[in-house]
Amino acid sequence: MSEVLNKLAETLEARKTAEPDSSYVASLYAKGLDKILEKVGEEAFETVLAAKNVGADGTGREALIYETADLWFHSLVMLATLNIGPDEIINELARREGLSGLVEKANRTQ
Numbered sequence: 779m780s781e782v783l784n785k786l787a788e789t790l791e792a793r794k795t796a797e798p799d800s801s802y803v804a805s806l807y808a809k810g811l812d813k814i815l816e817k818v819g820e821e822a823f824e825t826v827l828a829a830k831n832v833g834a835d836g837t838g839r840e841a842l843i844y845e846t847a848d849l850w851f852h853s854l855v856m857l858a859t860l861n862i863g864p865d866e867i868i869n870e871l872a873r874r875e876g877l878s879g880l881v882e883k884a885n886r887t888q
Protein backbone atom coordinates (compact mmCIF):
# COMPACT_ATOMS: atom_id res chain seq x y z
CA MET A 779 0.00 0.00 0.00
CA SER A 780 2.71 2.48 0.97
CA GLU A 781 4.45 1.79 -2.38
CA VAL A 782 1.38 3.18 -4.21
CA LEU A 783 1.18 6.16 -1.84
CA ASN A 784 4.92 6.86 -2.19
CA LYS A 785 4.70 6.71 -6.00
CA LEU A 786 1.75 9.11 -5.96
CA ALA A 787 3.66 11.39 -3.53
CA GLU A 788 6.59 11.46 -6.00
CA THR A 789 4.21 12.56 -8.78
CA LEU A 790 2.71 15.22 -6.48
CA GLU A 791 6.24 16.55 -5.77
CA ALA A 792 7.03 16.67 -9.50
CA ARG A 793 3.83 18.68 -10.14
CA LYS A 794 5.15 21.49 -7.89
CA THR A 795 7.19 22.81 -10.82
CA ALA A 796 4.58 22.10 -13.53
CA GLU A 797 2.56 24.77 -15.32
CA PRO A 798 -0.89 25.21 -13.67
CA ASP A 799 -2.76 24.52 -16.91
CA SER A 800 -0.78 21.32 -17.58
CA SER A 801 -2.18 19.24 -14.71
CA TYR A 802 -5.03 19.07 -12.17
CA VAL A 803 -2.60 18.91 -9.22
CA ALA A 804 -0.50 21.82 -10.54
CA SER A 805 -3.72 23.85 -10.94
CA LEU A 806 -4.65 23.08 -7.30
CA TYR A 807 -1.19 24.17 -6.06
CA ALA A 808 -1.59 27.41 -8.03
CA LYS A 809 -4.97 28.07 -6.34
CA GLY A 810 -3.31 27.75 -2.93
CA LEU A 811 -3.76 25.98 0.41
CA ASP A 812 -7.24 27.38 1.16
CA LYS A 813 -8.63 25.90 -2.10
CA ILE A 814 -6.93 22.56 -1.34
CA LEU A 815 -8.42 22.54 2.18
CA GLU A 816 -11.84 23.33 0.69
CA LYS A 817 -11.45 20.28 -1.60
CA VAL A 818 -10.46 18.06 1.38
CA GLY A 819 -13.58 19.25 3.25
CA GLU A 820 -15.78 18.66 0.18
CA GLU A 821 -14.38 15.15 -0.36
CA ALA A 822 -14.76 14.31 3.35
CA PHE A 823 -18.43 15.34 3.19
CA GLU A 824 -18.99 13.29 0.01
CA THR A 825 -17.31 10.29 1.68
CA VAL A 826 -19.59 10.52 4.72
CA LEU A 827 -22.67 10.74 2.45
CA ALA A 828 -21.49 7.72 0.46
CA ALA A 829 -20.90 5.73 3.67
CA LYS A 830 -24.42 6.54 4.83
CA ASN A 831 -25.75 5.18 1.53
CA VAL A 832 -24.13 1.74 1.72
CA GLY A 833 -26.95 -0.76 1.91
CA ALA A 834 -27.13 -4.01 3.88
CA ASP A 835 -26.91 -5.82 0.51
CA GLY A 836 -23.63 -4.00 -0.31
CA THR A 837 -25.09 -1.47 -2.77
CA GLY A 838 -23.12 1.76 -2.67
CA ARG A 839 -19.81 0.11 -1.72
CA GLU A 840 -18.23 1.13 -5.04
CA ALA A 841 -19.31 4.75 -4.56
CA LEU A 842 -17.80 4.77 -1.06
CA ILE A 843 -14.51 3.35 -2.35
CA TYR A 844 -14.43 6.00 -5.11
CA GLU A 845 -15.15 8.88 -2.71
CA THR A 846 -12.61 7.61 -0.16
CA ALA A 847 -9.97 7.49 -2.92
CA ASP A 848 -10.81 11.14 -3.76
CA LEU A 849 -10.48 12.02 -0.06
CA TRP A 850 -7.13 10.24 0.36
CA PHE A 851 -5.86 11.82 -2.86
CA HIS A 852 -6.78 15.37 -1.84
CA SER A 853 -5.36 14.74 1.66
CA LEU A 854 -2.05 13.77 0.02
CA VAL A 855 -2.13 16.99 -2.03
CA MET A 856 -2.71 18.94 1.21
CA LEU A 857 0.20 17.15 2.92
CA ALA A 858 2.49 17.66 -0.10
CA THR A 859 1.74 21.40 -0.02
CA LEU A 860 2.96 21.40 3.59
CA ASN A 861 5.98 19.22 2.71
CA ILE A 862 4.72 16.15 4.56
CA GLY A 863 4.99 12.78 2.82
CA PRO A 864 2.72 9.74 3.27
CA ASP A 865 5.63 7.90 4.95
CA GLU A 866 5.27 10.24 7.93
CA ILE A 867 1.60 9.29 8.35
CA ILE A 868 2.36 5.60 7.88
CA ASN A 869 5.15 5.83 10.49
CA GLU A 870 2.71 7.40 12.94
CA LEU A 871 0.12 4.65 12.33
CA ALA A 872 2.86 2.03 12.71
CA ARG A 873 3.98 3.64 15.97
CA ARG A 874 0.42 3.40 17.31
CA GLU A 875 0.31 -0.28 16.32
CA GLY A 876 3.70 -0.91 17.93
CA LEU A 877 5.10 -1.69 14.45
CA SER A 878 7.75 1.03 14.10
CA GLY A 879 10.51 -1.60 13.83
CA LEU A 880 8.73 -3.25 10.89
CA VAL A 881 8.55 0.03 8.94
CA GLU A 882 12.23 0.78 9.62
CA LYS A 883 13.15 -2.71 8.38
CA ALA A 884 11.04 -2.25 5.20
CA ASN A 885 12.65 1.15 4.57
CA ARG A 886 16.15 -0.38 4.92
CA THR A 887 15.39 -3.05 2.30
CA GLN A 888 13.94 -0.55 -0.26
Ligand SMILES: N=c1c2ncn([C@@H]3O[C@H](COP(=O)(O)OP(=O)(O)OP(=O)(O)O)[C@@H](O)[C@H]3O)c2ncn1[C@@H]1O[C@H](COP(=O)(O)O)[C@@H](O)[C@H]1O
Binds near residue numbers: 786800801
Ligand atom coordinates in the same frame (compact mmCIF):
# COMPACT_ATOMS: atom_id res chain seq x y z
N1 LIG B 1 -5.36 10.25 -8.09
C1 LIG B 1 -5.69 11.29 -8.70
C2 LIG B 1 -7.00 11.85 -8.56
N2 LIG B 1 -8.09 11.49 -7.83
C3 LIG B 1 -9.02 12.40 -8.09
N3 LIG B 1 -8.58 13.34 -8.96
C4 LIG B 1 -9.27 14.50 -9.51
O1 LIG B 1 -9.92 15.17 -8.46
C5 LIG B 1 -11.04 15.85 -8.97
C6 LIG B 1 -12.18 15.62 -7.99
O2 LIG B 1 -13.37 15.77 -8.62
P1 LIG B 1 -14.36 16.97 -8.29
O3 LIG B 1 -15.55 16.73 -9.11
O4 LIG B 1 -14.52 17.12 -6.83
O5 LIG B 1 -13.51 18.24 -8.76
P2 LIG B 1 -13.59 19.09 -10.08
O6 LIG B 1 -15.02 19.36 -10.44
O7 LIG B 1 -12.72 18.51 -11.15
O8 LIG B 1 -12.87 20.39 -9.52
P3 LIG B 1 -13.50 21.66 -8.79
O9 LIG B 1 -13.73 22.65 -9.89
O10 LIG B 1 -14.73 21.22 -8.04
O11 LIG B 1 -12.42 22.10 -7.84
C7 LIG B 1 -11.29 15.32 -10.40
O12 LIG B 1 -10.88 16.27 -11.33
C8 LIG B 1 -10.40 14.08 -10.46
O13 LIG B 1 -9.86 13.84 -11.74
C9 LIG B 1 -7.31 13.04 -9.27
N4 LIG B 1 -6.41 13.67 -10.08
C10 LIG B 1 -5.17 13.12 -10.20
N5 LIG B 1 -4.80 11.96 -9.54
C11 LIG B 1 -3.43 11.45 -9.68
O14 LIG B 1 -2.53 12.52 -9.42
C12 LIG B 1 -1.38 12.43 -10.23
C13 LIG B 1 -1.15 13.76 -10.95
O15 LIG B 1 -2.29 14.06 -11.74
P4 LIG B 1 -2.29 15.30 -12.75
O16 LIG B 1 -2.06 16.51 -11.94
O17 LIG B 1 -3.65 15.27 -13.39
O18 LIG B 1 -1.18 15.04 -13.72
C14 LIG B 1 -1.62 11.28 -11.23
O19 LIG B 1 -0.90 10.19 -10.72
C15 LIG B 1 -3.12 11.03 -11.13
O20 LIG B 1 -3.43 9.70 -11.31
